Amino acid sequence: MEDVRGLRERKKAATKSALSQAALRLAMEKGSLDAVTADAIAAEAGVSTRTFHNYFPSKEEAFLYDFNELTGLLLAGLRERVAHQRVWDAFRDSCIALDLDNRFDLTQMQCREELIHNSPQLIKYQAGQFMELFKEALGIVADATGTDPQDMLPKLLLGNALIAMKTANEHWIANPAGRTLAEAITEAFALIDQGITGPTTTSHS
Amino acid sequence: MEDVRGLRERKKAATKSALSQAALRLAMEKGSLDAVTADAIAAEAGVSTRTFHNYFPSKEEAFLYDFNELTGLLLAGLRERVAHQRVWDAFRDSCIALDLDNRFDLTQMQCREELIHNSPQLIKYQAGQFMELFKEALGIVADATGTDPQDMLPKLLLGNALIAMKTANEHWIANPAGRTLAEAITEAFALIDQGITGPTTTSHS
DNA sequence: GGAAATTTTGCACCAACTGCAAGTTTTCTA
DNA sequence: TAGAAAACTTGCAGTTGGTGCAAAATTTCC
Numbered sequence: 001m002e003d004v005r006g007l008r009e010r011k012k013a014a015t016k017s018a019l020s021q022a023a024l025r026l027a028m029e030k031g032s033l034d035a036v037t038a039d040a041i042a043a044e045a046g047v048s049t050r051t052f053h054n055y056f057p058s059k060e061e062a063f064l065y066d067f068n069e070l071t072g073l074l075l076a077g078l079r080e081r082v083a084h085q086r087v088w089d090a091f092r093d094s095c096i097a098l099d100l101d102n103r104f105d106l107t108q109m110q111c112r113e114e115l116i117h118n119s120p121q122l123i124k125y126q127a128g129q130f131m132e133l134f135k136e137a138l139g140i141v142a143d144a145t146g147t148d149p150q151d152m153l154p155k156l157l158l159g160n161a162l163i164a165m166k167t168a169n170e171h172w173i174a175n176p177a178g179r180t181l182a183e184a185i186t187e188a189f190a191l192i193d194q195g196i197t198g199p200t201t202t203s204h205s
Numbered sequence: 206m207e208d209v210r211g212l213r214e215r216k217k218a219a220t221k222s223a224l225s226q227a228a229l230r231l232a233m234e235k236g237s238l239d240a241v242t243a244d245a246i247a248a249e250a251g252v253s254t255r256t257f258h259n260y261f262p263s264k265e266e267a268f269l270y271d272f273n274e275l276t277g278l279l280l281a282g283l284r285e286r287v288a289h290q291r292v293w294d295a296f297r298d299s300c301i302a303l304d305l306d307n308r309f310d311l312t313q314m315q316c317r318e319e320l321i322h323n324s325p326q327l328i329k330y331q332a333g334q335f336m337e338l339f340k341e342a343l344g345i346v347a348d349a350t351g352t353d354p355q356d357m358l359p360k361l362l363l364g365n366a367l368i369a370m371k372t373a374n375e376h377w378i379a380n381p382a383g384r385t386l387a388e389a390i391t392e393a394f395a396l397i398d399q400g401i402t403g404p405t406t407t408s409h410s
Numbered sequence: 411g412g413a414a415a416t417t418t419t420g421c422a423c424c425a426a427c428t429g430c431a432a433g434t435t436t437t438c439t440a
Numbered sequence: 441t442a443g444a445a446a447a448c449t450t451g452c453a454g455t456t457g458g459t460g461c462a463a464a465a466t467t468t469c470c
Contacts, residue, residue: 038457047418048419049420051418053458053459054419127329128325128328130332131332153401156369156372160401163361170360171360189402193400195398196362253451254427254451258428259449263426263427
């Protein structure tokens, strides 16, 4: 009853995961990924430093590994849904379908969030990954709808969707009581949907 | 007729600017900032490598120096306008008031844009600076309107505004013919204003 | 069982970045 | 204006990140 993939493939996936986990664990221990060396991560995972760098170009990439995997799932969901839904709804539903809250432990998500926001390096890397996500999503939308990816409209639409996703996630992680992540996402998308630009005015007395 | 600030301050500003310019010039020469060493930038500006790192923590920061200065201006504009305008309009008008197209040479802006989009490192750093801009803008809005910066609404609003700004800039730089940057910005903000989420649907035949 | 393909690892190397202390330059004050 | 105080520049040593290369170890496939 071996896995379909050979031993080699399974081992590679295992070490990659082990390295990512090690990065996460050590960062939580030290309170910051910046305080963790690539050497330490490799040692924790039981491989050489050189091997660590065969798998990840940097410790930040290792730390964000499964976040990065999720963007793959998100894009796959988008690709599928965009064929028979408005782009906006397709993106929202793909976010919800990720089922983040059931996939990960809440306290661990909170921990990761804090570690990211405490490390300038991690903020940059995560932002960079968002940029890639944006670019790929733009390609998908352009393919599906025939719009020019150079146009402002699809960029604005997708940018807003990304903002909605990120905002909803952050907000729910910081304040998970009383509603599901799916509800938070729905709320964020609905807020933009009904025209976000008006309401927040200054309170002239 | 000396500057109000002493010689020392002027010299510091001059070297900082020289270093930034050197980074830009060398990156354009080599076709990529990644191919330029900190040593080379320091040499080009006529200071030691160590001094370079006294001014900038990385070559990326040096490259993005004036971009970063602009965010200061943008935030100042926002702080001022938000007292008597809707946040949305205040942000848009602050963007326009930056007067980017008159402040910089178009071909140089195009060059910078290309260099950034060809360097994963620069993309990350720029994205990181956007994050900081976002955070500071959020604080300003929270102060001015009394909204909680934890709420989703101001985050969504400001996120959308940032997206609009970035999209308009990119679009105008890639396609400056026939209209001013201010018009492009106005258009982008107007597109979101009138509800961006609906129009782009798939074209079921 | 053993050759071929792939992975792991050590090693050498370059580049980024920082702390520290000594040397320079600017500023301030008497 | 001399000269002390403050601030800036620089070189040096050291840590870390990251890559290319070739040898050793492992897995795969016939």
